[in-house]
Amino acid sequence: xxxEKAEEKNKMASVFLPALGGVAVCGGTHGNELSGVxxxxxxxxxxxxxxxxxxxxxxxxxxxxxxxxxxxxRYIDTDMNRCFSKAVLSTPITDSSPYExxxxxxxxxxxxxxxxxxxxxxxxxxHNTTSNMGxxxxxxxxxxxxxxxxxxxxxxxxxxxxxxxxxxxxxxNDAYNLExxxxxxxxxxxxxQPQGVVRADIYVIMKEAVDLTIDWIHKFNSGTVFEGGDVxxxxxxxxxxxxxxxxxxxxxxxxxxxxxxxDFCLLKRGDPLFLSFSxxxxxxxxxxxxxxxxxxxxxxxxKGIAFHLAKKWTLTVPSVQVQTTNSA
Amino acid sequence: xxxRTNISCLQEAKRVAIFGGTHGNEMSGIxxxxxxxxxxxxxxxxxxxxxPFITNPRxxxxxxRYIDTDLNRAFTPENLSASExxxxxxxxxxxxxxxQMFGPKGGSDxxxxxxxxHNTTSNMGxxxxxxSSTDLFNLxxxxxxxxxxxxxxxxxxxxxxxxxxxxxxxxxxxxxxxxxxxxQPQGVLRSNVFESMRTILKHxxxxxxxxxxxxxxxxxxxxxxxxxxxxxxxxxxxxxxTAMVHPHLQDCDWEPLNRGDPMFLTFxxxxxxxxxxxxxxxxxxxxxxxxEKQQAFVTTCREILAANAIRKAxx
Numbered sequence: 001x002x003x004e005k006a007e008e009k010n011k012m013a014s015v016f017l018p019a020l021g022g023v024a025v026c027g028g029t030h031g032n033e034l035s036g037v038x039x040x041x042x043x044x045x046x047x048x049x050x051x052x053x054x055x056x057x058x059x060x061x062x063x064x065x066x067x068x069x070x071x072x073x074r075y076i077d078t079d080m081n082r083c084f085s086k087a088v089l090s091t092p093i094t095d096s097s098p099y100e101x102x103x104x105x106x107x108x109x110x111x112x113x114x115x116x117x118x119x120x121x122x123x124x125x126x127h128n129t130t131s132n133m134g135x136x137x138x139x140x141x142x143x144x145x146x147x148x149x150x151x152x153x154x155x156x157x158x159x160x161x162x163x164x165x166x167x168x169x170x171x172x173n174d175a176y177n178l179e180x181x182x183x184x185x186x187x188x189x190x191x192x193q194p195q196g197v198v199r200a201d202i203y204v205i206m207k208e209a210v211d212l213t214i215d216w217i218h219k220f221n222s223g224t225v226f227e228g229g230d231v232x233x234x235x236x237x238x239x240x241x242x243x244x245x246x247x248x249x250x251x252x253x254x255x256x257x258x259x260x261x262x263d264f265c266l267l268k269r270g271d272p273l274f275l276s277f278s279x280x281x282x283x284x285x286x287x288x289x290x291x292x293x294x295x296x297x298x299x300x301x302x303k304g305i306a307f308h309l310a311k312k313w314t315l316t317v318p319s320v321q322v323q324t325t326n327s328a
Numbered sequence: 329x330x331x332r333t334n335i336s337c338l339q340e341a342k343r344v345a346i347f348g349g350t351h352g353n354e355m356s357g358i359x360x361x362x363x364x365x366x367x368x369x370x371x372x373x374x375x376x377x378x379x380p381f382i383t384n385p386r387x388x389x390x391x392x393r394y395i396d397t398d399l400n401r402a403f404t405p406e407n408l409s410a411s412e413x414x415x416x417x418x419x420x421x422x423x424x425x426x427x428q429m430f431g432p433k434g435g436s437d438x439x440x441x442x443x444x445x446h447n448t449t450s451n452m453g454x455x456x457x458x459x460s461s462t463d464l465f466n467l468x469x470x471x472x473x474x475x476x477x478x479x480x481x482x483x484x485x486x487x488x489x490x491x492x493x494x495x496x497x498x499x500x501x502x503x504x505x506x507x508x509x510x511x512q513p514q515g516v517l518r519s520n521v522f523e524s525m526r527t528i529l530k531h532x533x534x535x536x537x538x539x540x541x542x543x544x545x546x547x548x549x550x551x552x553x554x555x556x557x558x559x560x561x562x563x564x565x566x567x568x569x570t571a572m573v574h575p576h577l578q579d580c581d582w583e584p585l586n587r588g589d590p591m592f593l594t595f596x597x598x599x600x601x602x603x604x605x606x607x608x609x610x611x612x613x614x615x616x617x618x619x620e621k622q623q624a625f626v627t628t629c630r631e632i633l634a635a636n637a638i639r640k641a642x643x
Contacts, residue, residue, distance in 0.1 A: 041568075042595040072619075130513040194449040194513030196616035200572040200593045250362065254519040275519050277363055298515035302391075 013228070014319040015145060019221045020184070022058030023122040024111050025210055029081050029178055030299070031068025032195040035206045036126025036188075042207075056218040060120070064107060064178060067099060072196050074299055075100055081125075085176040089114060104178075112181040115173065122146075123185030124213055125178045126206060128193040130298040131307075132261040134161035135205055138187040140175040142167045142233065146184040148317045149226050151233075153216045154209055161190075161205055164264055165233040166293065166310065188213075192261070195298055220322055228319040234264065234291055234310035241304040243274055243282060252276055255296045255306060263293045267309070274306070334547065336464050337641035340540045341440035341503065344378045345430055346371065346529065348445045350400050350497045351617070352387025353514040356525045357445025357507075373533050375540035383426060383444075383497055386418060391515050393617055394419055400444075403495035408433060423497070431500035441465075442501035443532060445525060448510035449616045450625075451579040454482045454524050457506030458552070459499065461488055466503050467635035469535050471548045476531040480524070483582055485611060485628065486552040492626070493555075505532070511579075514616055544639040553582065553609050553628035560622040562592055562600060570594055573614045573624055581611045585627070592624070 025043060027036030043061045046054050063069060067076050077098035083089070088101060089108050111120045129136075135158060137151045148165070155163045172180055179185030188209050193202045220226065243253040253274035259267075267273075268289045274282040290309040294300060297307075348361025364371050364380035371378045382388055384399045396417035407420045408427050416424075430439045448455075454477065456470045474482045485508070487493050498504035507528055512521045539545070561569040571592035577585065584607045585591070592600040602608075608627035612618060 038569075038572075038595055046596070130516050192513075194511070194516075194616050196514060196619065197449050197614055198569075198572050199578060199614065200575045201578065203572060203595070204575075251359065251517065254517045254522055257519045260519060277359070277522075296516055296518070298513050301515065 014225060014321050016323040017146060017320055019322050020057070020121040020146070020217050022060065022120070023124055023214060023217060024060040024062055024120050024182070025124050025126065026062045026064045026178060027126045028066070028069040029064040029125055030074045030079075030127065031065050031070070032072050032074055033126075033128040033193075034196065034198040035128050035190060035193065035203045037063070037069055038198050038203060039126060039207055039210065043210075055214055057214060057221065059214065060111075062107070062110070064125075065100065065103060067103075074195070077101075080104055081178055082176045084108070084114065084178050084180055086115065086173040088176070107178065108181055114181045120182040121184055122213075122217065123179040123182040124210060125185065125187045126210070127187055127189045128195075128202065129189055129191035129294065130194060131263050131294050131296060132192045133164070133189060133263045133293060134191070135163045135209055136166055136189040136293070137163070138166045138168065138177075138189055139185075140168045140170045140172065140177065140180050142169050142235070142313075142315060144184055145317050145320050146220075147186050148231050148233075148315065149220075149320055150184075150186070150213055150216050152229070152231050152317065153226070154212055155231075157212050158205070158208060160208075162264070165231060167233050167235050167313075169235060220320070223322055223324070225319055225321040228317050231315045231317055233313050233315055234293065235313050237290060237309050237311050239305045239308050240273070240292075242301075242306045243276065251301075252278075253280075253282060256281060259292065259307075260296060263295050264291050264310075266290075267292050335544065335637040335639055338465055338638055339440070340375070340640045341465065341536050342376050342540070343439045344376050344441045344443075344533070344536060345439050345501070346378065346380045346443045346445065347383045347497055348380070349382040349384050349388040350444055351393045351398075351446060352384050352389070353391050353393055354445070354447040354512075355515065355517040356447050356509060356512065356522045358382065358388055359517060359522060360445060360526060360529070371529070371533060373537040376533075376536055378533060381430075384419065384422060393514070396420075399423065400446075400496050401494050403427065403433065403497060403499050407495075426497060427500050433500040439501045441503045441505065441536065442498040443529060444496065444498035444504070444506050446506060446508045447512040447514075447521065448508050448612065449513055450581055450611065450613050451511045452483065452508055452581045452611055453510070454480065454528060455485055455506075455508040455510075455611075456482060456528070457485045457487060457508055459487055459493065459496070459504055461486055461552075461554075461631075461633050463503060464635050464638050465539075466505060467550050467633055468539075468545045468548060468638050469503075469505070469532060471550050471635065472535040472545070473528060473531045474550075476534070477528065482528065483611075484550060484552040485555065486631070486633075487555045489555045492558060539638070539640060542640050544637060547637045548635050550633045550635065552631050552633055553611060554631050556608060556627045556629055558623045559591075559610075559625050559627060561619070561624045562594070569619070571598075571600060574599060577610065577625075578614060581613050582609055584608070585610050
C-alpha cells in the first residue's frame, strides 16, 4: 500500500468524537491521600495568581472530602468513593445520613447530574496507594475511546514510572466511583505512598499526569489526530483476603516478602502469597496465571482485601479526532 | 592491665515488658504483642518474666494513632499525678493506669526493662531509641543487639535533648528502650519489617537472660546519633505547608546533609537548600505523624558512647 493510500485509510478509519468541554480535577476524595490534596491546592493557588488562562482548557478544581482532609482521615462516616452509584446518589438525605453520602450528592449536582446530558466530560480523581503500583489509570469501562487514548498518551509520555491501565468493566449506573459521574472520567492512582505523607517524587508524577491529560484534551479539541493502536489493559477478576483466625478474624499472616511490592507481576500456581506468623508459606492455587495489584493497600484491610487479581487484555482503539461541522 | 576494677555491678533485670499499640496504627508491635499474649512461648526466658501488653487498645481498635492525645507524650509528671479520672483525656487515664501497672516512674518497684514497639513511615531501617547516654545496661544491650543483627544495620538514636526529649510510655521503666522500624505505612503490616522487629526482640531477651545468669559483658563503645534540632516544613501564614521533603533528602535517613544540599521542594517546583553551618545526620524524614507536630525531620550528630563492663550484682 502506498503512503498516500495508507494515510487515506487511516483518515477514513478515524472515529470522530465531539470536543471535550473541560476537566474537573478532584483531590482528597480520601482525606489522607495527600498528593491530590496538595496538587488541587497548588492548582487553585495558580489560578488565583495567573487567572483562568493558566490552562488552555476549562479546569475545575475540587477538594472532594474537605472534612476528611481536615482530619487527615480516609473518610468521616463512610468511604466516599463508593457513594456514586445511581442507587446511593438517589437516596433521600436525612439527619442521620452519613456525611459522605450527603457530600456525594452535592458533588453530583456540581459535576453531574450522573446520567443526564449535563455531566462534565472529564473527571480526574486523584488517589494514592500504599501499594507499589506506579501510575495506574483506573476506568470503569473497556470501550471508552477518549479515556483509552488519554491512557495511551500518558503511557508514551511518562517514562519515570510504569504506567498501567486497569478497567473495571461495570455498567455505568452500577459504577460507584466519583469519576463515573462524568462521561470519560478516570482515576489517577499513584503509589507507593503512605497515608498522611506527601512524597515529592509521587507528587511530581501526579502533576505530570494531570498536565498531560489537560494537554491531550487541548490537542484533541484543536484537531490533532491521535493514531489508533493496541492498548494493554488489566481487567479486574477477583479479590483475595489475608489468612485470618476463624474466631477473632485477626490476621495470621502477612503478604509474603516475595510478593510484596510486585504489583502487576505474573502470579502462577505455587508462587508464594503469604508468610504466616508461624513461618509457613501460603502459595497461589489459581488455575490460570493472573496479575496481582493493590498488594497490601492500607485501606483494604477493613475491606477484607490483601490484593486483587487481574487478567491482561489487549484492546484495540481506533484513531480519533475531534468532530467539526465538516466531518459530522 | 585488666579492667577488673571497672566492672559496674547492676541489679538483675527480672521484670521485662513488651509494649505494642502505643500508637494504634503502627502494626508490627500490635501484631507481635497480640501474638505473644495468645502464646508467650517465643518470649519465655529463664530468670525473667516478660509481659507483652497492648498500651492503647481503643486506638488499636480504630487503627488510629491516638483517640484524644498522643500516649507517647503523655507520661509527664503533671499527667501522672492528675486526679479527676473521668474528666481526663483517654490517653492520660491510660498513662496513669500503665504507670500503676509497670511503674511508678522513678520508683524502685518499676519494671526493669520496657521495649516499646513502633513503626515509622521514614526510611530508618531498624532503630533503637535511648533516652540516656549513661544507662550502662541499655548501652551494653544495644551493643549486643547490633552485633547479633549484623550485617543487618541497627541504628541507635539518642534523645537526651532537654527540650526535644518527651515523656514516653516506656519511661516508666528503669531501662526504657524504643524500637522503631520502618519504612512502613500506617495501618499496613510488611512482613520484612515485622520479622526485623521480632528478631531484635529475640536478641534483646537473649541478652537479658545471659546478664541475669551472671555473664559479664566487657567494656564496649556504641555509635549513636544524638538528636540536635527539629526542622519544620516551610509554611504559609495560615500554617499550611508550602513544600515537601526534597527527592534528594527523601529516604536518606542517617546520611550526611551538608550546607547547600537540597532540603525541600515547593509545590511549584522550587528547591530550598539546607543552610546550616555544620554537617548533620537527619532522621525521621517525612514521618506521617509529625506533620501535626511541626517536624519534617530531626537533625542528629554522630557520637561514640563508651560503656563500662557490666555484670549482675551478687546479693
